Amino acid sequence: MIRNITRLLYIVIVLLRYKILFYLSKKSINQIQGKKLRRALEKLGPVFIKFGQSISSRGDILNKDITDNLLLICDRLPSFSHKIAIKTVENEFNCKLSKMFSSFNNVPIAAASISQVHQAITLEGKKVAVKILRPDIEKIFSRDINVLFWIAEILEKFIKRSKRLKPIELVKTFSEICQLELDLRFEAAHSSELRENTISDRGFYVPEVDWSRTSKKVLTLEWIEAKPIYEFNEPNKQIAINLIESFCNQAYRDCFFHADMHPGNLMIDNNGNIIALDCGIMGRIDRKTCYYVVEILKGFLNRDYNYVAKIHFKAGYVSPQYKDFVTACRAIGEPIIGQTIQKISFANLLSQLLKITRDFNMKVQTQLLLLQKTMIHVEGICRKIYPEINMWKVVEKWMKNKHTNKFKYREKIENSYPIKTFHELSSLIEKLNLIADYKLENIQKNSKQNNILRWKITTYFIVIMFIVVFMRSLI
Numbered sequence: 001m002i003r004n005i006t007r008l009l010y011i012v013i014v015l016l017r018y019k020i021l022f023y024l025s026k027k028s029i030n031q032i033q034g035k036k037l038r039r040a041l042e043k044l045g046p047v048f049i050k051f052g053q054s055i056s057s058r059g060d061i062l063n064k065d066i067t068d069n070l071l072l073i074c075d076r077l078p079s080f081s082h083k084i085a086i087k088t089v090e091n092e093f094n095c096k097l098s099k100m101f102s103s104f105n106n107v108p109i110a111a112a113s114i115s116q117v118h119q120a121i122t123l124e125g126k127k128v129a130v131k132i133l134r135p136d137i138e139k140i141f142s143r144d145i146n147v148l149f150w151i152a153e154i155l156e157k158f159i160k161r162s163k164r165l166k167p168i169e170l171v172k173t174f175s176e177i178c179q180l181e182l183d184l185r186f187e188a189a190h191s192s193e194l195r196e197n198t199i200s201d202r203g204f205y206v207p208e209v210d211w212s213r214t215s216k217k218v219l220t221l222e223w224i225e226a227k228p229i230y231e232f233n234e235p236n237k238q239i240a241i242n243l244i245e246s247f248c249n250q251a252y253r254d255c256f257f258h259a260d261m262h263p264g265n266l267m268i269d270n271n272g273n274i275i276a277l278d279c280g281i282m283g284r285i286d287r288k289t290c291y292y293v294v295e296i297l298k299g300f301l302n303r304d305y306n307y308v309a310k311i312h313f314k315a316g317y318v319s320p321q322y323k324d325f326v327t328a329c330r331a332i333g334e335p336i337i338g339q340t341i342q343k344i345s346f347a348n349l350l351s352q353l354l355k356i357t358r359d360f361n362m363k364v365q366t367q368l369l370l371l372q373k374t375m376i377h378v379e380g381i382c383r384k385i386y387p388e389i390n391m392w393k394v395v396e397k398w399m400k401n402k403h404t405n406k407f408k409y410r411e412k413i414e415n416s417y418p419i420k421t422f423h424e425l426s427s428l429i430e431k432l433n434l435i436a437d438y439k440l441e442n443i444q445k446n447s448k449q450n451n452i453l454r455w456k457i458t459t460y461f462i463v464i465m466f467i468v469v470f471m472r473s474l475i
Helices: 002-017 021-025 034-044 046-055 064-075 082-093 137-158 160-165 167-181 184-198 237-254 287-301 305-315 325-337 346-358 366-385 391-400 402-415 417-443 447-474
Strands: 101-104 115-122 127-133 218-222 226-228 256-258 266-269 274-276 282-284
Touching (some): 002 021, 002 034, 034 046, 034 064, 046 137, 082 115, 082 127, 082 218, 127 184, 167 184, 167 366, 184 218, 184 237, 184 256, 237 256, 237 274, 237 287, 237 366, 237 391, 256 366, 282 366, 287 305, 287 325, 287 366, 287 391, 325 346, 346 366, 366 391
Antiparallel strands (some): 101 115, 115 127, 127 218, 256 282, 266 274
16 A cells, blocks of 8 residues: 555656646646657656556647657667667577577667667578566566556446446456567567468468567567558558558458557558567457448448447447437437548547536446557557548448458358347256256255256257247248
8 A cells, every 4th residue: 555655656756757747737737848758758667657658649749849758658668778678588598599599689679668670580490589588577567557456446337427437357458468568579479460361361470480589577579560550651552551451351250450550650661561569469350340340430421320339239338228329329420420621530439429428427448448448559550651541441441341241241150040049049948047057956865966957948948949949930
């Protein structure tokens, strides 16, 4: 408790010192000096740097001074000693550096919040990028995560309105993500899976993992000649389209997507391909949730607000008792979709949707937070690359191609009579088992008899229900 209070006081002091808290309280973030915001985030450490990275692509919300400074904390943070880097590699693999690399550049090419990257050449003569965790990074993250949990508990206990946002669950999700990011073996596995999924996608590439030189604190990837996407100053419509399509492929086709697409993690090679780096934070959603998200977007794109409301009801996000929800969807959709190309914004739609659903007691869907954040990142980056981009049109075109056939097929299957009957059967069996448990406890039979009776009841109803399904399918 004392440690948390001390840390919180330090955070407040830093924000006051750099005159950030004053402007935040006045809701005038664009009056903050970019240099001061950057220094404050650097002072507060990796967790806050992560936050800065997450908003660095929002040039449509933040002014150029702020975004330019936030870009510097994507991969240009102060580096740690090359001696520590070499020692970390040697300790991880229990051998001298010369046994793994014929050449190792002591000067890092990039330094981010949790790691830094060195260029090296393997004994086989292959150029690679070697990513090494910062010393004691686990302790630093653990400290701030504990503070966030403490604040979340206070919010849920004393501020009733905060319960809708599920602050404890949100911090828990963030904590789990951080734990994965602090083990580079998980990042390697993520990179490998993303590479396999997107290997045939146009204009998008994921470097190959060198598994023999990868461990918990060291990750080795193939070297790609490329420059950061934020240094790409020439307008390029095709790169913007490729990024949007790649996001759609990952999120809605594969249900597994890069969830940390800030400008420091995306590069452009000499052929104009997007190179995706730093797969520490990935999003994975189930197929059913993916279906709901796609259908909600389709509803907005088609201005079919009855359908948007229907999907919210079907997903359980909003109770069907709220008949006015259809009107609310129209109220947020029309002003946004009816705007000019430059002003049509996914970020604005998501923001308005979250605000309006609060009035209908919709709880925050934690599994969608990474998806929402990534959509906002992609939009921000695309607007920087090609300001005239209409993200809605690109997504709409993507939805019309073969990738959405599976969703139509799924909807037909779910609405078919045999599947509905099977769902009803499963629900009935579950309820039946609960009744059997209750009855059997009361008559105090022994364990063996209980199991026999339970299986008899379940078997009888399975046979009966399948007979009913078969007979009704013949009618």
